[in-house]
Every structure is written in structure tokens, then in C-alpha cells.
Amino acid sequence: VGTGPFMVKEDTPGVSLSFVRNPNYWDTTTIDGVEYKLPFVDELVHPYIVDFSTVIAALRTGTLDVFWYVQLMDAEHLMVTTPELLSTPGTGGWxxxxxxxxxxxxxxxxxxxxxxxxxxxxxxxxxxxxxxxxxxxxxxxxxxxxxxxxxxxxxxxxxxxxxxxxxxxxxxxxxxxxxxxxxxxxxxxxxxxxxxxxxxxxxxxxxxxxxxxxxxxxxxxxxxxxxxxxxxxxxxxxxxxxxxxxxxxxxxxxxxxxxxxxxxxxxxxxxxxxxxxxxxxxxxxxxxxxxxxxxxxxxxxxxxxxFGGAYWHAMWWPWLKNFYGEWDGIAWGTPYDTLWIDQELKAEMGY
CATH class of the missing domain: 3.10.105.10 (Dipeptide-binding Protein; Domain 3)
Known part of the structure; x- marks a missing residue:
């Protein structure tokens, strides 16, 4: 926001907060000698979901591409029922x-x-x-x-x-x-x-x-x-x-x-x-x-x-590229500007 890769598009209380690509964003990345303008995605949508069971259902069905705070019991269950999901544990520093x-x-x-x-x-x-x-x-x-x-x-x-x-x-x-x-x-x-x-x-x-x-x-x-x-x-x-x-x-x-x-x-x-x-x-x-x-x-x-920190799991679908489980926290965060969705892989997986 501001000089960042995205601009606020719409904030609908109780529904979602959405962002659109900032066309004037200053940063680029070079891949195989070719320079690309960032960010890669055109829009980010953060839905407001209060109920954890609804979050887990949205992740399991592919409605969410990623969620950072899957509780341990839910993560263990998803690893069995939806093994295609990738995951990494962490406390987020909490x-x-x-x-x-x-x-x-x-x-x-x-x-x-x-x-x-x-x-x-x-x-x-x-x-x-x-x-x-x-x-x-x-x-x-x-x-x-x-x-x-x-x-x-x-x-x-x-x-x-x-x-x-x-x-x-x-x-x-x-x-x-x-x-x-x-x-x-x-x-x-x-x-x-x-x-x-x-x-x-x-x-x-x-x-x-x-x-x-x-x-x-x-x-x-x-x-x-x-x-x-x-x-x-x-x-x-x-x-x-x-x-x-x-x-x-x-x-x-x-x-x-x-x-x-x-x-x-x-x-x-x-x-x-x-x-x-x-x-x-x-x-x-x-x-x-x-x-x-x-x-x-x-x-x-x-x-x-x-008393230390409880492990949560960041869990995401393989079609979310350039994401490796980085925590969406105050010290380091998700590299939103380089993320992209492999739509072909998503379709191949039936979503």
C-alpha cells in the first residue's frame, strides 16, 4: 500500500478486503536473464472468515489458496484427507x-x-x-x-x-x-x-x-x-x-x-x-x-x-508459486509481489 506492490480496491466489512496491482510499483525481478515488472498477480483477496471450521473447509476445497494459521489438530487432519496441500510448521514468533x-x-x-x-x-x-x-x-x-x-x-x-x-x-x-x-x-x-x-x-x-x-x-x-x-x-x-x-x-x-x-x-x-x-x-x-x-x-x-508457542501450520496449494511457508507476521512476511497462480496446474488438479 502506498509505494508498495498493491493498492486497496475494496473493504467490505465482514466479507473481504481486496487489493489491486499498483501499476506504478518500482520493483522488478529478473528470471533467466529477463526482467519482469512486479507484482505478478493482478488482485489479492483476503476474506474475513471468523469461524475456523469455515476457514478449513475453504482451504480444503481450494477456495483459499493459502492459510497461515492452521491449528495443529486441523493440520494433522488435512494432511490425511487432503495430502496435496503443502505445509510448514511454525509459531509465528508468538x-x-x-x-x-x-x-x-x-x-x-x-x-x-x-x-x-x-x-x-x-x-x-x-x-x-x-x-x-x-x-x-x-x-x-x-x-x-x-x-x-x-x-x-x-x-x-x-x-x-x-x-x-x-x-x-x-x-x-x-x-x-x-x-x-x-x-x-x-x-x-x-x-x-x-x-x-x-x-x-x-x-x-x-x-x-x-x-x-x-x-x-x-x-x-x-x-x-x-x-x-x-x-x-x-x-x-x-x-x-x-x-x-x-x-x-x-x-x-x-x-x-x-x-x-x-x-x-x-x-x-x-x-x-x-x-x-x-x-x-x-x-x-x-x-x-x-x-x-x-x-x-x-x-x-x-x-x-x-510457556512457549503453539505450532501452527502454514498450508497452501501447489499452484501457489514462489511461496515456501513464509509467515504473514510483523518480522517477515509473505512475498506477495512475487506470488503467482499456476492456473494450468490448478485446473489439472480439478479446481
Missing amino acids: TSIIALRTDRPPLDNVNVRRALMIGTDIEAVAMATHRAGPTYSWPIVEGIPGHVPLEELPPDVRELFVYDPVKARQMLADEGYPDGFTLELTDYAFIQHPREEIGGMVASLWERDFNIKTIFNPVEDVLYAATMVDLPGHYGKGHQDCLVPIHLLYNALSTEGIGIDNWAWYSNPEFDELLAKAEVTVDDADREAMLEALFVMALRDVPYIP
């Missing part, structure tokens, strides 16, 4: 988290937060809700500059990922909570995806192991994002995109991010100062070292308990 209000007692005590993370069976919760996917991917996913491998974390940070309810119980007792306490959880009113069960599952485990009672604050899905900005109560379930380090670190962890995506209301002057320096550092090695320090600092203070 990580499920429990946000802890670091400005409200008793969660304003970092040792209480650390105890809760040590006393949470992250692997078991992630497996029960995600089924598959990386469990260690916050605040920066593996492969992105700034990520620190689990085995390279300082011992006091690495221990946060070692489930030990006995140790956690003693830590809570040491902080004056041998008999537990009561927290308020903001959670989805209706569960639409297994990952949305994390809040309730964690609440049950904390009550069982530490006598922590939970008052549930159910919120409708359409209001959930706005509610999390000023998270009521003590903790809430959410998910964050960890592909772009500066974006996540600023919005979800800086003091200035309070009122944006800093649902934990985490505020650490040392963190803010280093982040501001990293934002203006040009040297790649120096900036990466700063991001790694911020990575460790964010984990150590436990403003969030991360």
Missing part, C-alpha cells in the same frame, strides 16, 4: 505468557514471582495446551539476535525453568506466605483454543500445591486486548510476538510500555536505560550484547511466566 502485576501485592515481591515460576510445571502446561512447539522462546525467539540459550543462562535464572514445587513452597514461606494467598485472574470468558486454557490450568496447580486461591474475572474475547492494557487483579493470560526484540522489549517490558503491551506494569530503570541505549546502537555486536543482557534481566525479574 509465545503464551502469564502476566503478573508487578505493582500489586503480593506480586510486587520478586521472590514471590520467582517462587511461582519455579513452582509452575511449564513443560506439562505447554504440552497439555500447545501439544507441540518450543517452550523456551521468550522474550526473544531462538535464531534472533539477543536470544540466550537456556544452558548459557546464569544459574539463578536457569533455575526458574526447573520445576520444583517443594523449593517454591519454601520460598513462599520465607516471604511470609506459608498458607498461600488469594489472587484475581483475568481470563477468557470462552475458550476457543487450547492455549487459552493456560490461565485456568495454572490457577488449579497453584491452588493444589500452594493453597493460592483464585478469583476469576472472565472477559469477552472482543474486549480482552483492551482489558489487558490495564490488567485488573493480579495476573492474566496473553501471548506476545517475540520475533522483533526492540518491539517486544519496549512494548511489553519498558516503563513507557505501560498502557501499551506492558501488562505486568513492570518498571526497572536499569532495564529502561539499557534498552534506550540498545535502540540507538548501530554496531551489531554491541547491540546484540545489550539485547542478551536485557533478555536475562527480563527473565530474572519474572514479570511474565512464559
Whole structure:
């Protein structure tokens, strides 16, 4: 849009958003020594489909050429019923988290937060809700500059990922909570995806192991994002995109991010100062070292308990050319300008 390969054609609420080829687009590509003007396709149509079962049906029947967010169970089913579909798994960089209000007692005590993370069976919760996917991917996913491998974390940070309810119980007792306490959880009113069960599952485990009672604050899905900005109560379930380090670190962890995506209301002057320096550092090695320090600092203070990301599948038909499963996300996206439809192949496949 603008100087990009496409221009908005029509936005019909509840139906679709369509784009047409920008005749003045500046870019070209060279194939076998011949230069071609981009984009290749004349029109893109993004239908608005709310119901996942309808999306899957549209993909199965060839109405959709591609869909990036096929849930694992649906993907496994499509691989059997429609083996012609191509696919690749990924998380899109999204990580499920429990946000802890670091400005409200008793969660304003970092040792209480650390105890809760040590006393949470992250692997078991992630497996029960995600089924598959990386469990260690916050605040920066593996492969992105700034990520620190689990085995390279300082011992006091690495221990946060070692489930030990006995140790956690003693830590809570040491902080004056041998008999537990009561927290308020903001959670989805209706569960639409297994990952949305994390809040309730964690609440049950904390009550069982530490006598922590939970008052549930159910919120409708359409209001959930706005509610999390000023998270009521003590903790809430959410998910964050960890592909772009500066974006996540600023919005979800800086003091200035309070009122944006800093649902934990985490505020650490040392963190803010280093982040501001990293934002203006040009040297790649120096900036990466700063991001790694911020990575460790964010984990150590436990403003969030991360559970990793659930695998989704990008699935597409073979007639969609120049697409290899690139995620339609904020860090990298689908190369819309070089996509094209092989109409002959589509006809041969009966669509």
C-alpha cells in the first residue's frame, strides 16, 4: 500500500478486503536473464472468515489458496484427507505468557514471582495446551539476535525453568506466605483454543500445591486486548510476538510500555536505560550484547511466566508459486509481489 506492490480496491466489512496491482510499483525481478515488472498477480483477496471450521473447509476445497494459521489438530487432519496441500510448521514468533502485576501485592515481591515460576510445571502446561512447539522462546525467539540459550543462562535464572514445587513452597514461606494467598485472574470468558486454557490450568496447580486461591474475572474475547492494557487483579493470560526484540522489549517490558503491551506494569530503570541505549546502537555486536543482557534481566525479574508457542501450520496449494511457508507476521512476511497462480496446474488438479 502506498509505494508498495498493491493498492486497496475494496473493504467490505465482514466479507473481504481486496487489493489491486499498483501499476506504478518500482520493483522488478529478473528470471533467466529477463526482467519482469512486479507484482505478478493482478488482485489479492483476503476474506474475513471468523469461524475456523469455515476457514478449513475453504482451504480444503481450494477456495483459499493459502492459510497461515492452521491449528495443529486441523493440520494433522488435512494432511490425511487432503495430502496435496503443502505445509510448514511454525509459531509465528508468538509465545503464551502469564502476566503478573508487578505493582500489586503480593506480586510486587520478586521472590514471590520467582517462587511461582519455579513452582509452575511449564513443560506439562505447554504440552497439555500447545501439544507441540518450543517452550523456551521468550522474550526473544531462538535464531534472533539477543536470544540466550537456556544452558548459557546464569544459574539463578536457569533455575526458574526447573520445576520444583517443594523449593517454591519454601520460598513462599520465607516471604511470609506459608498458607498461600488469594489472587484475581483475568481470563477468557470462552475458550476457543487450547492455549487459552493456560490461565485456568495454572490457577488449579497453584491452588493444589500452594493453597493460592483464585478469583476469576472472565472477559469477552472482543474486549480482552483492551482489558489487558490495564490488567485488573493480579495476573492474566496473553501471548506476545517475540520475533522483533526492540518491539517486544519496549512494548511489553519498558516503563513507557505501560498502557501499551506492558501488562505486568513492570518498571526497572536499569532495564529502561539499557534498552534506550540498545535502540540507538548501530554496531551489531554491541547491540546484540545489550539485547542478551536485557533478555536475562527480563527473565530474572519474572514479570511474565512464559510457556512457549503453539505450532501452527502454514498450508497452501501447489499452484501457489514462489511461496515456501513464509509467515504473514510483523518480522517477515509473505512475498506477495512475487506470488503467482499456476492456473494450468490448478485446473489439472480439478479446481
